[in-house]
Amino acid sequence: MTAASRGAAIGGSYDPAHTTGGGLSGELARLEAQAELSFAEELHVLRGLGIDTAATVLELGAGPGAVTRRLRAALPGAELIxxxxxxxxxxxxxxxADRLIVADAAALPLPDHSVDFVLLRYVLQHVARPEQVLTEVLRVLRPGGVVAVTDVDDGCWGTAHPSYPELAGVHARMAAAQAAAGGDRSIVRRLPALLASAGFDRPVLRPFATTNADHPTEAFAPHLGPQRLEPLVASGDLGLRELALAADRWKRFRTDPLAWVMLLGFTVAATAPAGRGPRKNHRTEGAPS
Known part of the structure; x- marks a missing residue:
């Protein structure tokens, strides 16, 4: 499957070969840098949600394994899928991981009630019909199991000083392009209702913050740098002048000794209700045990 057909298959907005200006190799580097920047804070939240006691952890949308490897180090006793x-x-x-599975998150080749904890990290913002994925997650979770969805909300992404109001239109173009492809960069505000509608109990929201008090300013390039905008020029959603403006402001920011940035992330979690029997009319034959 090509990167382009992958985006079409899930009906969403993520195309790894065209997410940064560096093609697939650039995207692999971006995902690794993103995980290195914030996973320690994310793991603190996941531990508060009980991931340490899970015998089986399922990571959906694992990609090249930047987070998978960190989960393996943090959870040496768990079965990791x-x-x-x-x-x-x-x-x-x-x-x-113990098992790598190529599959659509909305049609998992796993038995009913077979995992204890499911993580979706920056996945549902790209999925056109996230309710289908959450319904499938509920199917494979054991009663009392937890789903944790880590994602973004453009309306409360964080704060930076100095700020550049002239970039607001540029960032809006990126959000609009993702929405046109079936994504939603404000998915977090919808997640509690989506989880409840899918049949989960007790949705809770846990924010986490990452700042350049703890990481070099340059480490925030995956989020604040202009490379994410380069594919929008190729697609016609952004002009070269706007890209040059973003590149200039990022250069100013990262070289300013007084620059400060705080990025906010959010994990919305919920529990699979107790007392559920296996779902009827769902194919589980041949699914790995």
């Missing part, structure tokens, strides 16, 4: 629809991406996660 990594799933992604893109075999080319998932091949880079070889050795990071």
């Amino acid at each position: 990594a799933v992604d629809i893109d075999p080319e991406l998932l091949a880079h996660a070889e050795g990071a």
Whole structure:
């Protein structure tokens, strides 16, 4: 499956070969840098949600395994299953999990009630019909199991000083392009209702913050740098002048000794209700045990 067909298959907005200006290799580097920047804070939240006591952890949308490898180090006693629809991406996660499975998150080849904890990290913002994924997650979770969805909300992404109001239109173009492709960069505000509608109990929201008091300013390039905008020029959604403006403001920011940035992330979690029997009319034959 090509990167382009991958995006079409899930009906969403993520195309790894065209997410940064560096193609697939650039995206692999971006995902690794993103995980390095914030996973410690994310793991603190996940531990508060009980991931340390899970015997089986399922990571959906694992991609090349940047987070999978960190989960393996943090949870050495758990069975770790990594799933992604893109075999080319998932091949880079070889050795990071007990099982690597190429599958659509909305049609998992796993038995009912077979995992204890499911993590979706920056996945649902790209999925056109997230309710289908959450319904499937509920099916594979054991009663009392937890789903944790870590994602973004453009309306409360964080704060930076100095700020550049002239970039507001540029960032709006990126959000609009993602929405046109079936994504939603404000998915977090919808997640509690989506989880409840899918049948989960007790949705809770847990924010986390990452600042350049703890990381070099340059480490925030995956989020604040202009490389994410370069594919929008190729697609016609952004002009070269706007890209140059973003590049200039990022250069100013990262070289300013007084610059400060705080990025906010959010994990919305919920519990699979107790007392559920296996769902009827769902194919589980041949699913791995």
